[in-house]
Amino acid sequence: MLHSLSGISSLLTLLLLSTTCLSSQSQLQGTLHRRNYFYVGEQYVDEPGTHNGTEIAFGQIYVEHLVPATVTQTLPILMIHGHGMTGTNFLNTPDGRLGWADYFMSQGFEIYIVDQPSRGRSAWQMGIDGNESAYDATTISSHFTAVEKFNLWPQASLHTQWPGSGIAGDAIFDNFYASTVPSLNSDEESSVKVKRAVGKLLDDIGPVILLTHSQSGQYGWILGDFRPSLVKTIIALEPIGPPFINAVFPPLTPARPFGVTEIPVTYSPPISSASELKTEVVPSLTNASLGTTCFQQAAPARQMVNLKDIPTLVVTSESSYHAVYDSCTVGYLAQAGVPVTHVQLADVGIKGNAHMMFMEKNGLEIAEKVVLEWINKTVA
Ligand SMILES: *[C@@H]1O[C@H](CO)[C@@H](O)[C@H](O)[C@H]1NC(C)=O
Ligand SMILES: *[C@@H]1O[C@H](CO)[C@@H](O)[C@H](O)[C@H]1NC(C)=O
Numbered sequence: 001m002l003h004s005l006s007g008i009s010s011l012l013t014l015l016l017l018s019t020t021c022l023s024s025q026s027q028l029q030g031t032l033h034r035r036n037y038f039y040v041g042e043q044y045v046d047e048p049g050t051h052n053g054t055e056i057a058f059g060q061i062y063v064e065h066l067v068p069a070t071v072t073q074t075l076p077i078l079m080i081h082g083h084g085m086t087g088t089n090f091l092n093t094p095d096g097r098l099g100w101a102d103y104f105m106s107q108g109f110e111i112y113i114v115d116q117p118s119r120g121r122s123a124w125q126m127g128i129d130g131n132e133s134a135y136d137a138t139t140i141s142s143h144f145t146a147v148e149k150f151n152l153w154p155q156a157s158l159h160t161q162w163p164g165s166g167i168a169g170d171a172i173f174d175n176f177y178a179s180t181v182p183s184l185n186s187d188e189e190s191s192v193k194v195k196r197a198v199g200k201l202l203d204d205i206g207p208v209i210l211l212t213h214s215q216s217g218q219y220g221w222i223l224g225d226f227r228p229s230l231v232k233t234i235i236a237l238e239p240i241g242p243p244f245i246n247a248v249f250p251p252l253t254p255a256r257p258f259g260v261t262e263i264p265v266t267y268s269p270p271i272s273s274a275s276e277l278k279t280e281v282v283p284s285l286t287n288a289s290l291g292t293t294c295f296q297q298a299a300p301a302r303q304m305v306n307l308k309d310i311p312t313l314v315v316t317s318e319s320s321y322h323a324v325y326d327s328c329t330v331g332y333l334a335q336a337g338v339p340v341t342h343v344q345l346a347d348v349g350i351k352g353n354a355h356m357m358f359m360e361k362n363g364l365e366i367a368e369k370v371v372l373e374w375i376n377k378t379v380a
């Protein structure tokens with residue numbers, strides 16, 4: 001297959017170059033690659049309200065497989081997007097620049113990008129899958145794209161990297177907002193479905209570098225726990241947190257009863273229910289006026305044993321709401337025996353990002369200087 005790809009590569013390059021001439025963007029040639037897609041994890045059930053004979057499939061995920069003409073890396077990167085999003089997050093950016101999928105293909109990685117179950121190109125089946133809801137445009141602006149105009153947390157004012165105003169009516173924002181989709185309301189339901197479908201995907205494709213973002217951060221811990229030999233490293237961009245409670249945005253309701261996950265993961269000594277995890281507040285990381293309470297386990301902390309050999313990177317941007325509490329999530333993982341490293345982008349000279357860092361103006365700088373650097377150091 002690689003043979004035939006290189007055979008047509010010069011023709012494709014010509015075609016791609018002429019496309020570029022029509023575009024106002026420079027650098028749109030991208031990385032020559034082959035795209036395939038498939039589905040995994042479907043289960044057949046009787047259509048609701050019918051008896052046998054009219055079955056439908058649910059629970060499957062859409063998987064996009066991108067293979068660069070030149071593969072030089074052993075491990076592929078599996079990318080899972082966050083709440084309200086789909087796999088398009090990692091393709092182009094809303095202002096038409098190349099995204100992380102293209103960048104990592106240019107570095108020789110095969111890429112798998114999924115749409116979470118019941119979302120995007122992964123079917124949502126009425127009467128079988130749970131209720132869903134969408135983010136409104138103001139939530140996207142105030143939490144992700146124009147955080148400096150809302151100042152809902154102290155670091156928000158430092159935000160500079162979103163292309164455009166980040167507000168409805170701006171063409172780039174509108175293109176981004178239009179890409180968002182309804183998501184399952186229940187993170188427990190999402191977790192169960194992701195564990196099943198992405199677990200099956202891992203069994204099919206073998207070991208990966210797992211890249212998660214936001215809501216999918218919890219799936220990193222769940223999948224690493226479920227298939228420890230197939231998850232070689234976890235790169236968690238601002239993983240959902242902090243432990244046990246929602247923060248910053250009221251109501252500060254309990255969440256993630258298993259610490260950093262909604263569904264059980266393996267602890268040692270074992271637990272038979274979430275209530276066996278004894279918690280205490282970390283005063284130095286708790287700030288009531290910011291709406292954060294940082295919990296860790298009361299000593300001796302049970303260990304997340306299946307994650308103990310998976311090098312894990314948590315990346316936090318300078319001006320996201322995650323800047324308020326990701327240290328708490330990292331502290332929880334470290335206490336539970338996960339070999340975790342925390343890179344706060346401002347500490348490595350990368351300033352002004354918010355939650356959607358990979359599609360912001362300097363997204364490729366983050367890909368290279370933080371993510372590729374980590375991969376080189378840990379699993380390449
Ligand atoms: C098929 O439907 C019939 C009538 O509703 C029912 O008696 C039977 O158990 C069903 N079979 C299966 C395999 O579900
Ligand atoms: C789902 O939405 C429907 C219609 O609004 C509602 O009747 C039902 O109670 C909801 N189900 C759950 C589990 O929230």
Ligand SMILES: *[C@@H]1O[C@H](CO)[C@@H](O)[C@H](O)[C@H]1NC(C)=O
Nearest residue numbers: 153154284286287288289290
């Ligand atoms: C809590 O956060 C606010 C806002 O940044 C800050 O002014 C205050 O000093 C912080 N309090 C503690 C105890 O860290």
Ligand SMILES: *[C@@H]1O[C@H](CO)[C@@H](O)[C@H](O)[C@H]1NC(C)=O
Nearest residue numbers: 368369370372373374376380
């Ligand atoms: C990662 O490794 C590749 C291949 O050895 C090298 O070309 C690249 O410069 C490295 N990049 C970083 C950021 O470490």
